[in-house]
Amino acid sequence: HVMSLSVLNEGRDLPEDYRRLMDNSWAAVRVALAVEREHGQQALRDFYTAIGTRFHPGHEERERATIEAALADAGLPVELAEAGYTDEHDDELRRSHHEGMDPVGDEVGTPVIRINGKSLVGPVISPAPKGEEAGNLFDGVSKVTAYDGFYELKRTRTVGPIFD
Numbered sequence: 001h002v003m004s005l006s007v008l009n010e011g012r013d014l015p016e017d018y019r020r021l022m023d024n025s026w027a028a029v030r031v032a033l034a035v036e037r038e039h040g041q042q043a044l045r046d047f048y049t050a051i052g053t054r055f056h057p058g059h060e061e062r063e064r065a066t067i068e069a070a071l072a073d074a075g076l077p078v079e080l081a082e083a084g085y086t087d088e089h090d091d092e093l094r095r096s097h098h099e100g101m102d103p104v105g106d107e108v109g110t111p112v113i114r115i116n117g118k119s120l121v122g123p124v125i126s127p128a129p130k131g132e133e134a135g136n137l138f139d140g141v142s143k144v145t146a147y148d149g150f151y152e153l154k155r156t157r158t159v160g161p162i163f164d
Helices: 016-023 026-039 041-055 064-073 078-085 090-104 131-144
Strands: 112-115 118-121
Touching (some): 026 064, 064 078
């Protein structure tokens, strides 16, 4: 499901700088929803990767030019950027968000995964493992979902995001 931190934080009392970030994040998620609706989940994955790369390690501005560049990176029509500047499909966005987030509860953030019929926040990892190591991590996360009473594992972060 397309999930939105802007939707998650609607109506919450937030620090001013974070509120500005949330207000400025609607366009990209609206475009993500349009990409999925018009081109499917594979295209959504490609756009999500492209926009995330530009926003996070690339430190590009959250503006239309960045969204259009990410669409081009993903081989999608740049005209899809128009979807970012209308609230016409915001009810659909909220539905998608809640379908993905409601099963995990309201005491968590992102990312959320669903395995074996159970939703969990995480895993939050840095750097992302590759190859067999990634498979082993997935297998471990999958195993904890097999136990109905499993709820949480957590420790303090000692490293920020590593993009490689």
